[in-house]
Amino acid sequence: MTPTLPGLSGALIPGQRVTLFPSRHQVPVESGEVSVMQYRFAGRMHCAPPSFLGKLFAVSSDPRIISFAGGLPSSAFIDVEGLADASRRVFEEEGREALQYSTTDGYLPLREFISRRYRHRLGLDIPASEIQVVNGSQQCLDLVAKIFLDRGDPVAMERPGYLGAIEAFSLYEPTFYDVAFGAEGPDIDEFSRVIREVRPKFFYGIPNSQNPSGQTYSAERRKAVAEVLEGSETVFYEDDAFGELFFDGRPRKPVKALAPDCCILSGSFSKVIAPGMRIGWICAPKEILAQFNCAKQAADLHSNFLCQKVLSRYLETCDLDDHVRRISAVYGQNCRLMCDLLDDLFSPGMYHTEPEGGMFLLATLPKGLDSMKVFEEGLKGGVAVLPGTPFYVSGGGDSTIRLNFSSMDGERIRVGMERLARVIRALV
CATH class of the missing domain: 3.90.1150.10 (Aspartate Aminotransferase, domain 1)
Incomplete structure (x- = not known):
């Protein structure tokens, strides 16, 4: 018998693919007085899996x-004191500017810092013009799905994979394919088969300290993944939220260093500075970034400009290494x-x-x-x-x-x- 998940009416084929079609009462309503109004929600809301995050x-x-x-x-x-000091300096020296609207792509000095850090840590040349500031790397998940996925489009990810990505992608009603993930990274034969035969719009992966397993792609597996991607029509969405946090202090080069035109690379200050600031970024080829910028502008105009300025000031004096x-x-x-x-x-x-x-x-x-x-x-x-x-x-x-x-x-x-x-x- 084909297994199913609770609340889903669509069949699930383990290790192959799944289209999420949850029941119409997927999102529970808090107990209490319920409106008699019959709200006509979009069909995509019935595709949201139950959220464990809340x-x-x-x-x-x-x-x-x-x-x-x-x-x-x-x-x-x-560093509450350091961030408070940076905040005071921003308000004293450029408070009115910091509280105005800003550009969608993000505060240029902050993007330049991210660019320099890639060069310093990884020898990776990513200009500020190919970096977009976002509201935490979680926003990247939503916006990448928005610009790539129509209903039913194939998307692939690791098995197991980050549940926040599953939740974000599900709202765009894709067909999911997953690839077994082990101590060295994704099973390369299965990865190659999915990329070749399914041609997913993108493959979402976390090469460094993967969530949930904590495991990291080996150097050999990164090279093999890049070789499979070259010449394909699939983008590799590389979520690097944990790339700074290796216990031995030795950075691992991203897959993007091996296949720059095939990769979207996202990062975040949440794990190393402060998650409440909600500052992350995405690096991508200019053609992708143009579409991403358009989607972000429609979503929120720009990320919190005050927080970007405060963080940029803080990083001027912080020994981040x-x-x-x-x-x-x-x-x-x-x-x-x-x-x-x-x-x-x-x-x-x-x-x-x-x-x-x-x-x-x-x-x-x-x-x-x-x-x-x-x-x-x-x-x-x-x-x-x-x-x-x-x-x-x-x-x-x-x-x-x-x-x-x-x-x-x-x-x-x-x-x-x-x-x-x-x-x-x-x-x-």
Whole structure:
């Protein structure tokens, strides 16, 4: 029997493709008085999968629960004093300009900083004219889908893949294809077959510290991916939100360095400066950027100009290399602690990935355990994990959970893992 996901009426073929056609009551309404008005929403809204992201933020705010479910960077590394000083200088010296409308492509000094950093870290020559500032890299997901996807168009991504991308792309009603993802990156034979036979509009991937697995493409796999892309009609959408956060401090060259005309590259200051500022960027060939700029102008005119100016001022005096080293060192310690606790506290049959960077790892539960059951029982036991199911666009992931190690200190990680171990032992 062909498997289906709850709330979906369309058939799902694991490992091949899926078109999302959720039931008409996909988005729940809060309890209370409901309007008698019958709202005629667009059909695309019925294609939005149930969002775990909102639930995760609610869980993370409960002080009784130690949450490994969210995706928050550590608040300890948000330089409040430095950002406040930069903000004061902006208001004192150019306040009226900072509070005016601005250009859609973004504040030029900030784009020039991003360009210099690519050259400094990666030897990559991306001029400021090929960089567009956005409201966090999450906005890139929506706008890239908007300019590339018509209903039913093929789009491909990793299996498992980032659930925020699945949610963003689903609103444009594409046909999804997924490619198995492992320790070295996407399965290259499967990747090649999908690119050659399906010809997706774009392939979305996270080569550095992938979300949810934490795994990183090897240098050989990046080269193989670039070779497959060359001569194809598929764009590689390279989400590099975690590229600064390698525990060994060694940067990895993006796929865009190997296939510049085939790649869109996005980045973000959320993981290394402050997520609340919502400042990210996209780098793309000029033909793509022109379409992207048009879509962004229609969406919001431009990203928050005040935040762009404040961030640009802050980066003038911030030693970003040192700042990133300190963040990565702590995240590396947290990750090693979590991996050690997974090995020591949990029953045989519990496996996990070994991240080289980033903020997450993916664990496979002992045989017979369901991740949703672990999630539900975990909340009762004072610990939250993220079930793997939402990361698998074609179904699956029932036995996996994503764990975040960036948002808390070692002691809370230890206590939380002890709670999780008790929950799992009770279920085995």
